Amino acid sequence: xxxxRRNPVGVVILAAIGLAFFALPLVGLLTRAPWSDLPDLLxxxxxxxxLRLSLIASLMATALSALLGVPLALMLARAEFPGRSVLRxxxxxxxxxxxxxxxxxxxxxxxxxxxxxxPLNEATGLVLPFSIWGxxxxxxxxxxxxxxxxxxSAVRNLDPKFEGxxxxxxxxxxxxxxxxxxxxxxxxxxxxxxLTWARAFGEFGATITFxxxxxxxxxxxxxxxxxxxxxxxxxxxxxxxxxVAISLGVLVLLRDRWWKTR
Amino acid sequence: MTGLKADLGVSRGEFAVGVAFxxxxxxxxxxxxxxxxxxxxxxxxxxxLVRLDSGRIELDGETLDEPNRDLFVPPEHRHIGVVFQDRxxxxxxSAVDNVAFGLRSRGLGKQAARKRAGEWLDRLGVGSxxxxxxxxxxxxxxxxxxxxxxxxxxxxxxxxxxxxSALDASTRVDLRRLLADHLSEFSxxxxxxxxxPAEAFLLADxxxxxxxxxxxxxxxxxxxxxxxxxxxxxxxAGLNLFEGSTSGGTVTIRGHQLRAADxxxxxxxxxxxxxxxxxxxxSRPEGSPRNTWETTVLRIEHYGDRVRLQLGVPLAVTAEITxxxxxxxxxxxxxxxxxxxxxxxIDISSQ
Numbered sequence: 165x166x167x168x169r170r171n172p173v174g175v176v177i178l179a180a181i182g183l184a185f186f187a188l189p190l191v192g193l194l195t196r197a198p199w200s201d202l203p204d205l206l207x208x209x210x211x212x213x214x215l216r217l218s219l220i221a222s223l224m225a226t227a228l229s230a231l232l233g234v235p236l237a238l239m240l241a242r243a244e245f246p247g248r249s250v251l252r253x254x255x256x257x258x259x260x261x262x263x264x265x266x267x268x269x270x271x272x273x274x275x276x277x278x279x280x281x282x283p284l285n286e287a288t289g290l291v292l293p294f295s296i297w298g299x300x301x302x303x304x305x306x307x308x309x310x311x312x313x314x315x316x317s318a319v320r321n322l323d324p325k326f327e328g329x330x331x332x333x334x335x336x337x338x339x340x341x342x343x344x345x346x347x348x349x350x351x352x353x354x355x356x357x358x359l360t361w362a363r364a365f366g367e368f369g370a371t372i373t374f375x376x377x378x379x380x381x382x383x384x385x386x387x388x389x390x391x392x393x394x395x396x397x398x399x400x401x402x403x404x405x406x407x408v409a410i411s412l413g414v415l416v417l418l419r420d421r422w423w424k425t426r
Numbered sequence: 427m428t429g430l431k432a433d434l435g436v437s438r439g440e441f442a443v444g445v446a447f448x449x450x451x452x453x454x455x456x457x458x459x460x461x462x463x464x465x466x467x468x469x470x471x472x473x474x475l476v477r478l479d480s481g482r483i484e485l486d487g488e489t490l491d492e493p494n495r496d497l498f499v500p501p502e503h504r505h506i507g508v509v510f511q512d513r514x515x516x517x518x519x520s521a522v523d524n525v526a527f528g529l530r531s532r533g534l535g536k537q538a539a540r541k542r543a544g545e546w547l548d549r550l551g552v553g554s555x556x557x558x559x560x561x562x563x564x565x566x567x568x569x570x571x572x573x574x575x576x577x578x579x580x581x582x583x584x585x586x587x588x589x590x591s592a593l594d595a596s597t598r599v600d601l602r603r604l605l606a607d608h609l610s611e612f613s614x615x616x617x618x619x620x621x622x623p624a625e626a627f628l629l630a631d632x633x634x635x636x637x638x639x640x641x642x643x644x645x646x647x648x649x650x651x652x653x654x655x656x657x658x659x660x661x662x663a664g665l666n667l668f669e670g671s672t673s674g675g676t677v678t679i680r681g682h683q684l685r686a687a688d689x690x691x692x693x694x695x696x697x698x699x700x701x702x703x704x705x706x707x708x709s710r711p712e713g714s715p716r717n718t719w720e721t722t723v724l725r726i727e728h729y730g731d732r733v734r735l736q737l738g739v740p741l742a743v744t745a746e747i748t749x750x751x752x753x754x755x756x757x758x759x760x761x762x763x764x765x766x767x768x769x770x771x772i773d774i775s776s777q
Contacts, residue, residue: 329514331501332473334531334579339502343527347518 190408197405198398205402213380214388215406218365221296221384225303225364226357233308233360234353237315238341256313258306266305267373274301275374298375299382306370307363314356318349358418362411427451428487429615430583434471435480443467443639446481449583449615456618456630460658464639465619466511469587472617473508474501486582502531507581511588513572515560521547521571522556528579546574550604566597573608584609584616590625599696605629623662624696627651635659651744653727666699666743672774676716682741685716686772695774701734703771704745707764708755718766723757737765 368386375382392400433446443464470476525543627647670679675689725736
């Protein structure tokens with residue numbers, strides 16, 4: 165019989181406090197929840213609009229992150245070029261910056277008067293802020309780094325001999341990527357997409373700064389919570405519960421499915 | 427079909443490889459050398475995973491790489507089957523999809539590719555494992571899948587990188603036979619890359635010994651065994667290697683019987699006797715009569731501080747002694763001597 169190594173008592177106690185740190189806020193939320201009014205609160209226009217926008221925008225941000233983030237991760241992991249570490253720092257910057265700073269930067273770049281936003285507006289009439297595109301762009305900026313770091317480290321850890329073998333079997337670069345590289349980093353890619361989605365779903369600071377807070381257009385669930393907190397606490401709690409339920413459901417369900425196969 | 431003509435120059439920092447050889451269609455050539463001699467670089471240059479710095483590779487009349495003329499055919503357009511060291515099967519694909527991979531790359535439809543892959547798995551005796559992932563099969567089975575994957579596209583050149591080294595002794599003998607069968611069936615040139623002299627001697631028609639990035643000797647297994655031209659070649663060539671059979675500790679090699687310490691193994695075996703394990707006497711020594719016999723010194727070769735003796739009938743073996751013993755025994759070519767081998771020095775691995 166192999167006995168598991170036991171942790172010191174101190175570790176167990178600190179771990180319990182750590183767990184309480186995660187669990188107690190949830191308990192607070194649940195005990196204050198207006199359970200009987202919940203159906204009415206959750207079917208209000210404000211909540212339904214925000215829910216729809218949050219789901220659509222976070223999925224679009226995840227898709228955009230996959231489209232741009234996976235190639236970026238591949239380049240950072242494999243390509244040899246000067247200044248790569250500077251570039252990697254740049255990509256990871258949104259992880260450490262306050263999102264409101266990211267939103268401000270977006271405003272002065274892609275906003276109506278922004279460096280790129282203004283000529284874009286003049287040429288096409290497109291206004292990114294105060295539209296769902298603004299929400300998607302803000303969420304992508306802060307969420308994509310999660311995908312890039314996860315995929316980059318997976319690609320780095322992938323032994324290139326598999327791709328070499330695929331090449332000798334007649335597969336061109338694109339085919340090697342599609343049939344060997346991506347499937348082999350599949351679990352990490354899935355985990356990265358999940359983290360990215362979760363970050364995009366909960367995004368607040370960059371969104372409110374860059375995209376504004378218009379119900380039905382840019383007001384996502386976190387923004388709706390923030391507004392409701394000032395006016396109607398029950399609604400704020402109700403929306404919070406929705407976010408907790410969706411996030412927890414997705415994390416538990418998908419995490420088990422994807423990470424078991426490793 | 428004109429086979430392979432290779433003149434490879436690759437430099438990697440301090441280390442440079444410069445080797446030239448050719449392989450006729452249907453011929454198996456071995457590149458035999460220690461680790462770090464440039465074997466893997468040679469393989470990578472042939473597959474196109476590494477570019478030549480100088481020289482030229484020509485396969486069946488087509489130039490694959492010639493830096494002087496700026497010619498380079500990328501790996502995916504070379505028709506070369508490779509059995510990689512450690513096999514390198516794709517872990518996310520089943521055995522049949524691993525074998526079908528090359529067919530799919532070459533444009534064959536999914537169903538047709540899987541059908542053909544399945545036939546090759548059957549031919550190599552692993553048809554029942556078609557739907558298993560590489561993680562779920564044994565090393566020997568994986569090696570068969572890897573061989574099927576290399577052969578299924580009917581390549582113009584077959585490269586085998588240490589195909590048997592990762593296997594245990596009994597699986598190795600099975601696979602060596604299988605490999606020998608498929609090498610003789612394969613109509614193109616084959617290159618075997620190995621550090622194991624037994625593998626090279628048994629599978630290859632011609633052997634190039636490679637050391638420090640250069641070929642130091644070329645010849646048949648017998649050429650290298652009888653007249654090794656470097657210390658390394660002498661080390662591996664002196665090895666006495668026989669195919670035989672054993673039962674209850676009695677080993678039979680070409681009708682000659684020896685006693686081995688291993689009494690539990692039965693059936694066909696590969697017998698190795700180290701040349702220094704053979705003692706030389708001028709008169710009949712004490713000991714097991716089976717492992718003692720009278721013979722003649724056919725040749726005496728000097729390699730620095732050691733002397734190698736080629737001995738004659740009834741069982742031609744190579745022995746190694748010191749120059750001091752040579753003088754004490756007053757050995758000359760043609761001298762009649764007695765030899766004895768301890769039963770514990772007769773190394774057998776079952777076939």
